[in-house]
Amino acid sequence: xxxxxxxxxxxxxxxxxxxxxEASAHENRYKVQSGDTLWRISINHxxxxxxxxxxxxxxxxxxxxxxxxTLLPPHSHESSQSxxxxxxxxxxxxSGDTLWxxxxxxxxxxxxxxxxxxxxxDIIYSGQRLRVKGSSSAPAPTASSGDSSVYTIQRGDTLSGxxxxxxxxxxxxxxxxxxxxxxxxxxxxLKVSGSAASQLSETRVAAQSTSKVNELIAGAKKYIGVPYVxxxxxxxxxxxxxxLNYVYSNAGISIPRTVASIWSATRSVTxxxxxxxxxxxxxxxGPSHAGIxxxxxxxxxxxxxxxxxxxxxxxxxxxxxxxxxxxxx
Numbered sequence: 001x002x003x004x005x006x007x008x009x010x011x012x013x014x015x016x017x018x019x020x021x022e023a024s025a026h027e028n029r030y031k032v033q034s035g036d037t038l039w040r041i042s043i044n045h046x047x048x049x050x051x052x053x054x055x056x057x058x059x060x061x062x063x064x065x066x067x068x069x070t071l072l073p074p075h076s077h078e079s080s081q082s083x084x085x086x087x088x089x090x091x092x093x094x095s096g097d098t099l100w101x102x103x104x105x106x107x108x109x110x111x112x113x114x115x116x117x118x119x120x121x122d123i124i125y126s127g128q129r130l131r132v133k134g135s136s137s138a139p140a141p142t143a144s145s146g147d148s149s150v151y152t153i154q155r156g157d158t159l160s161g162x163x164x165x166x167x168x169x170x171x172x173x174x175x176x177x178x179x180x181x182x183x184x185x186x187x188x189x190l191k192v193s194g195s196a197a198s199q200l201s202e203t204r205v206a207a208q209s210t211s212k213v214n215e216l217i218a219g220a221k222k223y224i225g226v227p228y229v230x231x232x233x234x235x236x237x238x239x240x241x242x243x244l245n246y247v248y249s250n251a252g253i254s255i256p257r258t259v260a261s262i263w264s265a266t267r268s269v270t271x272x273x274x275x276x277x278x279x280x281x282x283x284x285x286g287p288s289h290a291g292i293x294x295x296x297x298x299x300x301x302x303x304x305x306x307x308x309x310x311x312x313x314x315x316x317x318x319x320x321x322x323x324x325x326x327x328x329x
Contacts, residue, residue, distance in 0.1 A: 004269050010018050016068065021205060028070070028071045028072050028104075028105065029068050029069060029070055029071060030068070030069050030071055030272050031066065031067070031068050031069075032063050032064060032066060032067045032068075032069060033065060034065045036063065037061075037063070038052055038053065038058070038061055038063060039066060039230075039231050040070070042231070047057070049231055050233060051096075051235060051311070052069065052071075055070050055071075055072065056069050056070060070325065072105055073217055074302070089106075089131070089132050089133035090129050090130060090132065091106070091129070091130050091132045092128070092129050092130075093124050093125060093128040093129070093254060094129060095249045095254070095256055096245070096249055096254070097124065098122075098124075098254065098255075098256050098257065098261075099113060099119075099122045099123075099124055099256075099265075100122070100256075100261075100288065102124075102130060106132040106133065106312055108132065111121065113130065113132065115202050116130075116131045116132075117130050117131050117161050118157075118158070118159050118161025118162070118165055119158070119161060122261075122264070122265035123254070123255070123265060123266070123328055124251070124254045125252060128158055128159075130158065131156060133320040134307065149166075149191070149192050149193045150189045150190060150192065151166065151190050151192045152187065152188070152189050153184050153186055153187060153188045153189070154183065154186060155186045157184065157186070158184075159173055159174070159179075159184060162184075162190065162192065166192040166193065168192065170194070171234065171329070173190065173192065176190075176191045176192075177190050177191055178211045212251065212252075212253075212275070212329065213275030213329065215251050216247065216248065216251040216253075216275050216292065217274065217275060217292065217294060217300075219247050219250050219251055220292050220300050221300065223235055223238070223247070223308045224300070224308050224309060224310070225307060225308060225309075226238055226243075226302070226307050226308045227307040228302055228303060228304050228305070228306075228307045228308075233246055233257075234246060235244070236273040237253060237307075238307070238308060239302060240289050240291075240301060240302050240303075240304075241256075241257055241258050241259045241262060241292060242257070242302070243301070243302035243308060244262065244277070244290060244291075244292070244301075244302075245257050247292070248328070253328055255328060259279070259287050259288055259289060259290050260286060260287055260288075262277065262287075262290060262326075263279055263286075263287040263290070263326060265329055266326035266327060267326060267328075268324065268325075268326050269325050269326060269327050270325075271325065272291060272293040272325035272327075273293065273295075273327070274294060274295045275292065275293065275327070275329060276292075276325050276326065276327040276329070277290050277291070277292060277293070277325065277326050277327065277328070278290065278291055278292075278293050278299050278313065278322065278324075278325050279322075279324055279325070279326065280318060280321040280322055280323055281321050282321055286323075287323055289301070289321075291311070294310065295310055295314045295324065297314050298310055298311070298312060298313070299311060299313055313317045
């Protein structure tokens with residue numbers, strides 16, 4: 001039967017390939033149906049068009065009915081044998097990854113992955129190592145020494161998991177231990193509290209946050225004037241969330257791909273500060289547009305009319321549509 005040529009303008013059908021927890025994550029594939037487009041397949045599977053094209057060696061925008069496409073990037077898992085004899089598999093977060101994307105590729109729910117790693121939010125960072133198989137081990141005992149407590153890192157631990165268990169932020173934990181990255185190793189000891197160091201820790205946290213915010217805003221402004229492109233996520237053209245995802249990724253912070261999921265994954269704040277995200281209700285109910293707050297009621301975003309630009313939150317269009325502010329910091 002002659003292959004049917006599909007164009008980007010065709011309407012889409014959905015065939016979602018499921019697999020249980022015993023199936024290999026590498027078996028997650030999709031068979032192209034008549035009427036499918038790269039864009040619709042990417043939306044249905046929480047991917048970008050660029051990812052689909054790269055992972056399937058597609059140079060243009062044409063796909064054919066009956067072709068089997070991989071929905072996974074080429075990546076490797078690292079396995080380690082636990083003391084109990086069960087295998088623990090870990091995955092190192094890459095730029096552009098999302099928590100639920102990693103969970104889906106490994107046959108887990110996002111909540112299961114968070115529980116496995118002691119995560120309290122959906123925010124993850126490039127270079128972070130996550131358990132994707134195994135059981136949640138009980139945290140190692142925390143030893144007290146004078147007015148401070150220390151924790152010995154176990155295999156599979158993450159900074160965010162340790163921070164969550166000890167009621168501190170990742171930034172505070174890094175400042176308390178003079179860490180410049182999120183990389184940690186089994187056997188390493190970390191301070192997890194200490195009254196003598198708390199004031200110094202807060203000062204360092206503020207300095208680190210300011211540095212990251214400055215990096216984020218400077219990176220965001222580089223793309224002023226880039227045109228708006230539906231489903232765009234590269235400097236050749238951005239849509240609203242594609243722009244945010246790209247800019248945050250360049251600053252070393254991984255956020256989800258859609259506005260609604262970014263809203264769900266970030267923490268609410270009463271008033272926005274520089275570097276926070278501001279959300280608006282535009283073409284549908286709920287958060288449907290967002291940008292990065294710059295201060296003085298200005299925010300930078302990828303607008304559908306003029307592309308990446310700086311706008312005033314108090315103008316007649318944005319002010320009545322403002323929903324609230326949230327933060328990744």
